Amino acid sequence: MTRNGNQRTTVSALVGSTVVGTQGSLLGRVHEFAVLPGDDSSRVLGFILKLSGGRSGVQGEMVAVKDLERSPGGLRLAPGASLVPAPQDPALVLLERDLLDQQIIDVHGRKVVRVNDVNLDWEHTPESQLSLRIVEVEVGLRGAVRRLLKGLPVGAVDRVACRFSPSVIPWEFVDLIDPARRVRLKVDQDRLSQMHPSDIADILEELAPPERQALFESLNEEIAAETLEEVEPRLQKSLVQALADEHVAGIVEEMDPGAAADLLAELSEEKSEAILEEMDPEERQEVEELLEFSQDSAAGRMTTEYIALPATGTVADVLVALREFEGDIELITDIYLLDEEEQVDALVPIVHILLAGPVASLAELPHGHLVTCQQDASGRKVAELFDKYNLRSLPVLDTERKLVGVVHAEQVIALLRNQ
Incomplete structure (x- = not known):
């Protein structure tokens, strides 16, 4: 096949091709394709030959591509050229x-x-030497x-x-x-940031363990945290076990506190404690509090990242809180209103806030239907409430009706998927 004046070939087509000397005598057959990434990762440096005597492999003889000529009969050594030992560089790729x-x-x-297979193009250098480019x-x-x-x-x-x-x-x-x-x-951070964490999680699950670990370790802490929340607990544990405690702590700090607590609960007590020691005190305290609850309870499924404001506040107060919010802003569907005793009094869907003027009172905006649960409610009870009331989020209250966290729909989906 001809493409832009070059002859297309493939690795599978070239394996076994004969290479003859200047006098036409058989030197050997193509056994491997040597590439030195440090020199030029897009060019085949040479062919390692299986010699007529039967020797072959990395320790065998190599003919540089630039020392070859192509003819209708195959590959021929150029006049004055000779076979050379195969490179012993540890970076050599075959x-x-x-x-x-x-x-x-x-x-x-x-x-x-x-x-x-690998597609290759035969080319010529400006010096008229033969070249084989990896396409x-x-x-x-x-x-x-x-x-x-x-x-x-x-x-x-x-x-x-x-x-x-x-x-x-x-x-x-x-x-x-x-x-x-x-x-x-090559997956640079810009390209990764455009991929959904669940897509990266799917890729990790398909890879063999060494490649999986190499890819995960190449992610920055924010992307690694989002991806870790999407993989199965068994794989979560495998991925973080091989990392230094300080590295894992940086990732855990970027996770939703509830998801972070679930992850640490899967690890050994020694590993979990070592990671917590490396975390910032404030974020460590949030996670430690969640670790006290059963994973199958509302408190074990909730996140402590939500927005709650006094009922006397205004839309402008919400906008400030949204700008300062450090959690996953996409999960904020409702704003919770607190009375004078800081108990949950009502909720306002975010859409009503976006449609109102900045000076509008939160108490006067249309309120959504408030459904709550106790922190010791079972996972099954939480799922039933989401199904019955078609909820997007569920406030979790303590015994004094104080807001301690929120369960979002995605936590319920994860709960049902793992049952």
Whole structure:
């Protein structure tokens, strides 16, 4: 296939290709593709050969791509060139060994895929030397068919493979990780911040443990916290066990206090205490208070991040509170009004506040139907209240009817999903 004057080929098509010397004698067959990321991660440095005597592998002989010529009969060593020892650099990547069949992350498709083949372009440098550029990785059926039919005539393989639509990821999005030679997509913080935490959680669940841990550790604390809230408790525990206590504390501080308490409750007492010691005192106190409650109670499911104001307040007071709110602002659906004894008196849906003028009194705005529960109410009771009254949030009260937290719909969904 010709593309922009260059000849397209693939790793599967080149494996086993013959390389002959200047006199036409067989030197060996292509066994591997050497890439040195530090030099140029988009170019194949050379082919490691399986020599006619049978030797092959990383310790074998290599022919640099620049020292080759292409001819109708195959690959020929250029005049004056010779075989060289394969590089012993620990960063050396071998495409077939380290890339094919590896799982990588497709950030565009928000899923984990398997590399079936690698597409390459033959080019020439300004000095007229041969060059082999890595173009993209093939993750669809087309690449799988090429691998399956490897060894048959290239033309016949291409005719069959081209019946399938290509599914590729550009090479510039693939990151070669040393020294473990793990392969994943480059996922910078800007790209991650555009992905929903549940999508990242799905990707983590699909990855093998080493890749999963590497990806999670690459997330900043805010994204890691949001993602951690979306994964199953078993996986939460696995992800944080391998991290330093100080690192986990930074992530936990970014989590909803209720979710943070649920996470710490899953860990050993020793690990949980070590993480709490590393947290800021104020946030540690919030989480420690929630840890005292059963996870199956309203208090065990609630968050302490909500907005409650005196009933004598105004819309302007709400706007100030919203600007200063440090929790997940998207969860705020209602503003709770407190009487003189700081007991919950009413709630105002946020939509009514947005439609009112800044000087409007909160007490005079339309109130929503107030449904509450005690902090020791069971998870089942909480779910029944949400279902019966079609709630978006549920205030949790102590024995003195003081507001101690709020259960949001997403906590109830998580409760039902885990039953």
